[in-house]
Amino acid sequence: xxxxxxxxxxxxxxxxxxxxxxxxxxxxxxxxxxxxxxxxxxxxxxxxxxxxxxxxxxxxxxxxxxxxxxxxxxxxxxxxxxxxxxxxxxxxxxxxxxxxxxxxxxxxxxxxxxxxxxxxxxxxxxxxxxxxxxxxxxxxxxxxxxxxxxxxxxxxxxxxxxxxxxxxxxxxxxxxxxxxxxxxxxxxxxxxxxxxxxxxxxxxxxxxxxxxxxxxxxxxxxxxxxxxxxxxxxxxxxxxxxxxxxxxxxxxxxxxxxxxxxxxxxxxxxxxxxxxxxxxxxxxxxxxxxxxxxxxxxxxxxxxxxxxxxxxxxxxxxxxxxxxxxxxxxxxxxxxxxxxxxxxxxxxxxxxxxxxxxxxxxxxxxxxxxxxxxxxxxxxxxxxxxxxxxxxxxxxxxxxxxxxxxxxxxxxxxxxxxxxxxxxxxxxxxxxxxxxxxxxxxxxxxxxxxxxxxxxxxxxxxxxxxxxxxxxxxxxxxxxxxxxxxxxxxxxxxxxxxxxxxxxxxxxxxxxxxxxxxxxxxxxxxxxxxxxxxxxxxxxxxxxxxxxxxxxxxxxxxxxxxxxxxxxxxxxxxxxxxxxxxxxxxxxxxxxxxxxxxxxxxxxxxxxxxxxxxxxxxxxxxxxxxxxxxx
Amino acid sequence: xxxxxxxxxxxxxxxxxxxxxxxxxxxxxxxxxxxxxxxxxxxxxxxxxxxxxxxxxxxxxxxxxxxxxxxxxxxxxxxxxxxxxxxxxxxxxxxxxxxxxx
Amino acid sequence: xxxxxxxxxxxxxxxxxxxxxxxxxxxxxxxxxxxxxxxxxxxxxxxxxxxxxxxxxxxxxxxxxxxxxxxxxxxxxxxxxxxxxxxxxxxxxxxxxxxxxxxxxxxxxxxxxxxxxxxxxxxxxxxxxxxxxxxxxxxxxxxxxxxxxxxxxxxxxxxxxxx
Numbered sequence: 001x002x003x004x005x006x007x008x009x010x011x012x013x014x015x016x017x018x019x020x021x022x023x024x025x026x027x028x029x030x031x032x033x034x035x036x037x038x039x040x041x042x043x044x045x046x047x048x049x050x051x052x053x054x055x056x057x058x059x060x061x062x063x064x065x066x067x068x069x070x071x072x073x074x075x076x077x078x079x080x081x082x083x084x085x086x087x088x089x090x091x092x093x094x095x096x097x098x099x100x101x102x103x104x105x106x107x108x109x110x111x112x113x114x115x116x117x118x119x120x121x122x123x124x125x126x127x128x129x130x131x132x133x134x135x136x137x138x139x140x141x142x143x144x145x146x147x148x149x150x151x152x153x154x155x156x157x158x159x160x161x162x163x164x165x166x167x168x169x170x171x172x173x174x175x176x177x178x179x180x181x182x183x184x185x186x187x188x189x190x191x192x193x194x195x196x197x198x199x200x201x202x203x204x205x206x207x208x209x210x211x212x213x214x215x216x217x218x219x220x221x222x223x224x225x226x227x228x229x230x231x232x233x234x235x236x237x238x239x240x241x242x243x244x245x246x247x248x249x250x251x252x253x254x255x256x257x258x259x260x261x262x263x264x265x266x267x268x269x270x271x272x273x274x275x276x277x278x279x280x281x282x283x284x285x286x287x288x289x290x291x292x293x294x295x296x297x298x299x300x301x302x303x304x305x306x307x308x309x310x311x312x313x314x315x316x317x318x319x320x321x322x323x324x325x326x327x328x329x330x331x332x333x334x335x336x337x338x339x340x341x342x343x344x345x346x347x348x349x350x351x352x353x354x355x356x357x358x359x360x361x362x363x364x365x366x367x368x369x370x371x372x373x374x375x376x377x378x379x380x381x382x383x384x385x386x387x388x389x390x391x392x393x394x395x396x397x398x399x400x401x402x403x404x405x406x407x408x409x410x411x412x413x414x415x416x417x418x419x420x421x422x423x424x425x426x427x428x429x430x431x432x433x434x435x436x437x438x439x440x441x442x443x444x445x446x447x448x449x450x451x452x453x454x455x456x457x458x459x460x461x462x463x464x465x466x467x468x469x470x471x472x473x474x475x476x477x478x479x480x481x482x483x484x485x486x487x488x489x490x491x492x493x494x495x496x497x498x499x500x501x502x503x504x505x506x507x508x509x510x511x512x513x514x515x516x517x518x519x520x521x522x523x524x525x526x527x528x529x530x531x532x533x534x535x536x537x538x539x540x541x542x543x544x545x546x547x548x549x550x551x552x553x554x555x556x557x558x559x560x561x562x563x564x565x566x567x568x569x570x571x572x573x574x575x576x577x578x579x580x581x582x583x584x585x586x587x588x589x590x591x592x593x594x595x596x597x598x599x600x601x602x603x604x605x606x607x608x609x610x611x612x613x614x615x616x617x618x619x620x621x622x623x624x625x626x627x628x629x630x631x
Numbered sequence: 632x633x634x635x636x637x638x639x640x641x642x643x644x645x646x647x648x649x650x651x652x653x654x655x656x657x658x659x660x661x662x663x664x665x666x667x668x669x670x671x672x673x674x675x676x677x678x679x680x681x682x683x684x685x686x687x688x689x690x691x692x693x694x695x696x697x698x699x700x701x702x703x704x705x706x707x708x709x710x711x712x713x714x715x716x717x718x719x720x721x722x723x724x725x726x727x728x729x730x731x732x733x
Numbered sequence: 734x735x736x737x738x739x740x741x742x743x744x745x746x747x748x749x750x751x752x753x754x755x756x757x758x759x760x761x762x763x764x765x766x767x768x769x770x771x772x773x774x775x776x777x778x779x780x781x782x783x784x785x786x787x788x789x790x791x792x793x794x795x796x797x798x799x800x801x802x803x804x805x806x807x808x809x810x811x812x813x814x815x816x817x818x819x820x821x822x823x824x825x826x827x828x829x830x831x832x833x834x835x836x837x838x839x840x841x842x843x844x845x846x847x848x849x850x851x852x853x854x855x856x857x858x859x860x861x862x863x864x865x866x867x868x869x870x871x872x873x874x875x876x877x878x879x880x881x882x883x884x885x886x887x888x889x890x891x892x893x894x895x896x
Binding site: 632633634635636637638639640641642644645646647648649650651652653655656657658659662663665666667669670673676677680681683684685687689690691692693695696697699700701702703704705706707708710711712713714715717723 | 735736739740743746747750751753754759762763766769770773776777779780781782784785788789792793796797800801804805807808819823824826827828830831834835838839842846854856860861864865868869872876879880882883884886887890891
């Protein structure tokens with residue numbers, strides 16, 4: 001076990017370092033082979049580790065931070081949660097690395113790309129396997145940095161660099177809260193080891209637990225792009241599509257959910273914190289679904305869809321259902337990566353055109369992309385019997401079973417969001433793949449590009465996993481869930497018991513809504529009406545559509561609330577204080593000294609009159625002094 | 632003595648200050664500066680004589696004679712310099728001769 | 734009665750000096766100054782120094798003032814009628830510094846000096862010369878040398894042909 005876990009961490013790290021240092025000197029094929037090979041190796045190691053798994057264990061690798069009573073060695077913790085995570089992460093990352101080889105075939109700077117990608121995988125695995133919070137924070141920051149580097153990969157275009165900066169800065173806000181929480185926990189309990197912290201939660205007063213829970217929630221908000229820190233994810237689509245698939249769909253953005261699931265025993269006693277998590281998740285899910293309905297850019301629509309689905313996961317955590325949330329996390333990773341990779345195929349075929357209103361008829365030209373994409377879309381929408389259906393419904397069931405007015409309201413919100421999810425998913429599919437071949441009218445060349453077989457090939461395993469992923473955790477009336485059983489040892493892993501009929505009825509409601517969404521999308525975007533929609537989209541959009549398209553104008557709000565005062569303040573401090581006050585006072589002091597020197601120098605004017613007055617003044621001074629002292 | 636020494640000294644002081652005022656106010660005219668100096672020296676002589684009279688010593692009068700002698704030599708030299716300077720620049724304004732600047 | 738003389742002569746000295754220093758015309762200033770010297774000589778006599786009074790008139794008012802007049806008239810300094818006195822801007826440092834010094838002096842003079850002997854006596858020529866040539870004999874020689882230096886210097890500076 002120790003060997004396998006070390007390999008899991010070391011292989012991507014070595015790949016990244018070797019690529020970064022000597023990648024330029026290797027042949028192209030060699031560098032790419034190294035990058036992909038280490039991830040497939042890590043996947044193999046994680047499979048072997050899961051075969052050998054016997055129960056939760058803590059494995060110490062080496063010492064790291066140690067000062068007085070602050071101990072943070074490099075120690076890993078393997079338990080059901082981290083085990084499923086590393087298997088999923090290594091598998092999806094390996095597929096995406098292979099896909100990237102074809103996607104980035106025309107890219108000159110591939111060494112930087114693959115090095116950053118490998119380092120990202122290392123950081124993510126460190127995050128997931130960490131046993132103490134500083135190591136988790138190391139992974140946390142590492143994924144943030146690699147995300148920044150990869151979003152701004154084509155940094156010569158300033159918009160991309162700005163998007164990378166925006167992502168980094170917004171997640172930083174969350175990271176600060178998380179850091180404060182780590183220090184606070186150390187101050188309270190004298191340890192930063194996760195297992196020990198989770199055990200000591202009962203000794204703390206409720207207000208403290210709520211405070212820690214809220215700080216961790218803010219940290220998760222930043223990393224997982226929940227409200228109000230979600231503004232960075234749509235702009236992060238400026239990076240290459242495999243990056244979007246990997247980081248911003250499957251792995252990094254789930255880190256926030258993972259953190260909350262990890263610290264669940266510590267923060268679950270606080271109903272306020274749990275409610276806050278659930279509300280954040282529910283509101284974000286609804287918000288993102290409404291925004292996705294109005295997007296024209298294919299990748300942005302998928303980004304909002306990611307925000308919405310992670311909102312569902314947070315809702316699950318907030319309702320205390322770790323199993324349901326993790327189930328949805330796994331299935332979502334598969335189908336969201338699939339959707340993004342499919343979008344990459346589409347975009348590559350359309351000469352990097354990303355507006356869905358300019359695409360069409362691709363189901364005939366790209367059949368190998370169409371069917372997996374359709375499968376992924378079905379999972380996303382939650383059509384009955386797909387993997388997405390079971391996972392989303394298990395979250396909704398958990399929320400319903402929690403009871404109470406708040407969770408009831410969130411359940412209804414979740415249902416509405418499911419309907420919207422279905423609508424926007426099929427809207428995307430109809431616009432991109434439906435209709436006849438209109439690409440010839442819009443693109444420059446006579447026909448679209450050929451999509452490399454490697455890219456389309458990577459879609460197939462993901463599609464299968466998405467469709468049949470439901471078997472991971474079947475509801476109890478179908479034989480009980482494997483994942484639920486596997487997680488039962490975890491705190492919060494125990495699923496809420498519900499009667500079969502209640503489960504069936506809840507699932508029926510969800511299924512009906514998904515099919516209703518499909519019907520609505522067909523009515524609006526189906527065959528004949530599709531052309532009307534394209535024509536209608538030619539002109540300017542009406543006001544409320546722009547509102548949704550711009551993400552409820554949160555960017556403008558933040559610019560107004562934070563950025564403009566900050567810029568005003570910094571401009572003031574720059575011009576008035578730094579240049580005016582500090583530089584100016586020094587300049588004025590220097591010129592004053594110069595002028596006073598010149599003034600004193602003018603005393604020796606060579607004129608008798610000046611000297612006479614000087615004599616008289618000196619005499620007056622001496623006489624006055626004498627008289628003063630004789631008084 | 633016919634008047635207290637204090638009165639004599641006060642008179643000498645006022646005369647001295649008047650001479651100083653003359654020298655300062657006319658500081659651009661060489662001749663008037665010299666006249667101011669003369670007044671100041673006179674005041675000094677008065678102070679000496681008064682002091683000698685108060686303490687019944689002759690030395691006060693002797694020194695006022697010494698002042699007178701020195702003043703005359705000083706004035707002659709000064710006036711010859713004024714003549715010289717006037718020949719150079721045709722003016723007795725003291726501000727014209729500022730070659731010692733700096 | 735001599736006190737009244739003293740104060741009258743003192744008034745004359747002050748007024749004449751004041752007029753001398755505020756007069757723009759140089760010759761007028763000299764003449765006023767001669768007047769003040771005459772009055773000062775009278776004061777010297779009242780203070781028991783008749784020899785000094787005589788020397789004041791002969792040397793000061795007689796030789797030095799006349800020397801001034803010679804030089805002023807020799808220099809021919811343009812139109813004396815249009816001579817401008819110094820403006821108020823020129824006068825205020827003089828007034829200020831003068832006032833300070835005057836104030837300091839009065840403060841110093843305020844201490845009373847004890848009277849020694851009453852009565853008025855004067856020093857005649859015999860006694861004066863006795864002290865001068867006996868006790869201050871060396872000083873007399875030095876002064877005479879100094880007058881020589883002044884003579885030579887004045888001759889050199891005043892010659893026509895410049896070097």
